[in-house]
Amino acid sequence: MSSKDWLEKDFYAVLGVDKSASADEIKKAYRKLARESHPDHNPGDAQAEERFKTASEAYDVLADARKRKEYDEMRSLFGSGAFRRNARAGGQPGGYPFDVSDLFGGAGQPGGAAGDRRFGGAGFSDLFSSIFSGGGPARGRGPARGRDVEAEVVLDFDDAVRGVTVPLTLRAPGVCDTCHGDGAKPGTLPRTCPQCHGAGVVTRNQGSFSFSEPCRECQGVGTIVDEKCPECRGTGGVTKSRTLNVRFPAGVADGQRIRLAGRGEPGDRGGPAGDLFVLVKVRNDELFGRSGDDLTLTVPITIAEAVLGTDLRVPTLDAPVTLRVPPGTPSGRTLRARGRGVARRDGQAGDLLVTVEIVVPEQLSAEAREALEAFAAQTPPAGREHLDARVRRFN
Numbered sequence: 001m002s003s004k005d006w007l008e009k010d011f012y013a014v015l016g017v018d019k020s021a022s023a024d025e026i027k028k029a030y031r032k033l034a035r036e037s038h039p040d041h042n043p044g045d046a047q048a049e050e051r052f053k054t055a056s057e058a059y060d061v062l063a064d065a066r067k068r069k070e071y072d073e074m075r076s077l078f079g080s081g082a083f084r085r086n087a088r089a090g091g092q093p094g095g096y097p098f099d100v101s102d103l104f105g106g107a108g109q110p111g112g113a114a115g116d117r118r119f120g121g122a123g124f125s126d127l128f129s130s131i132f133s134g135g136g137p138a139r140g141r142g143p144a145r146g147r148d149v150e151a152e153v154v155l156d157f158d159d160a161v162r163g164v165t166v167p168l169t170l171r172a173p174g175v176c177d178t179c180h181g182d183g184a185k186p187g188t189l190p191r192t193c194p195q196c197h198g199a200g201v202v203t204r205n206q207g208s209f210s211f212s213e214p215c216r217e218c219q220g221v222g223t224i225v226d227e228k229c230p231e232c233r234g235t236g237g238v239t240k241s242r243t244l245n246v247r248f249p250a251g252v253a254d255g256q257r258i259r260l261a262g263r264g265e266p267g268d269r270g271g272p273a274g275d276l277f278v279l280v281k282v283r284n285d286e287l288f289g290r291s292g293d294d295l296t297l298t299v300p301i302t303i304a305e306a307v308l309g310t311d312l313r314v315p316t317l318d319a320p321v322t323l324r325v326p327p328g329t330p331s332g333r334t335l336r337a338r339g340r341g342v343a344r345r346d347g348q349a350g351d352l353l354v355t356v357e358i359v360v361p362e363q364l365s366a367e368a369r370e371a372l373e374a375f376a377a378q379t380p381p382a383g384r385e386h387l388d389a390r391v392r393r394f395n
Helices: 003-008 011-015 023-037 046-062 065-078 081-089 112-118 124-133 157-162 303-308 366-378 385-392
Strands: 149-155 164-175 201-206 209-214 237-248 257-260 276-282 289-291 294-301 310-314 321-325 334-337 352-358
Touching (some): 011 046, 023 046, 149 157, 149 164, 149 237, 157 164, 157 276, 237 257, 294 310, 303 352, 321 334, 321 352
Parallel strands (some): 149 276
Antiparallel strands (some): 164 237, 257 276, 289 294, 310 321
């Protein structure tokens, strides 16, 4: 991408986001545009393909924090129409040559110190050359890292707690097996681009500036394919289905993202592959809940069990355990079975937290009612004296 593009293209407008948009908002906007205009979904639609390329170009800059900062600073300083007119004219009004150092020179020149302070002490010429030449000498499109891939997996509760290996099928761009990525028909080879001589970039002079940009003849690759591969039509890549066996560790939680380094899209021209990020969704269990590394369970008990105490036999993820309910246990009390929760990486495990709830029967037999009335007659009052004083005000 040339520095001229950075001055003339509003990447925020391309993605339809505000300049203050967060990284997540930018990613969301790009994904929406990419889905709508992807060539696979719009075969033969040149306008959709151009929209896809433009959106990808904008996202490549705005998704990178360093590039975005440089892009914003460059457009803030040089994005005005007056600057672009003078730059294209090759000088200032009146015919004087335009020299960036006149505005942002060294510390000893007017404006130099201010320019350096604005960029955190870095010389303006360093920043300017970094932006206009991609951070170093002009070069072609060498090996490029593949894009990261995101997927979503739904796990059963038991599988998430214990750990499980799941086959995951992905459809993503991959290297063409017919031409092995060079885009040429088998038996032929790409030739060196005569325009850029294999560099992938050309240098153009505009007034006092020299701009390095991708070679239009070879699209920045450095080579030209005369006889294209019939499988990938010269692109060097095809959409492939691949299945990965993904191991989810014991204790993986709902909403957790698992990163698999190097399992994303293959890189271009021998570059490293991107990463695969798997978002985990966990189904609810009919008995257990989860709080961090602890399992939760609610168990109903009768009034008599709460008053007199009882032994509860409760399930766990493995063998059941027996918990003692002390006499006089109130509804909502939580009992703890240590080490019966979710296993941790250190070899330890969380606890099983059992909450008891007193169940009040809706109907009683005559015998049960008589017994309960006798029990009530012998039971001390509940201790509502602190409420009685307020009630007496209205008597």
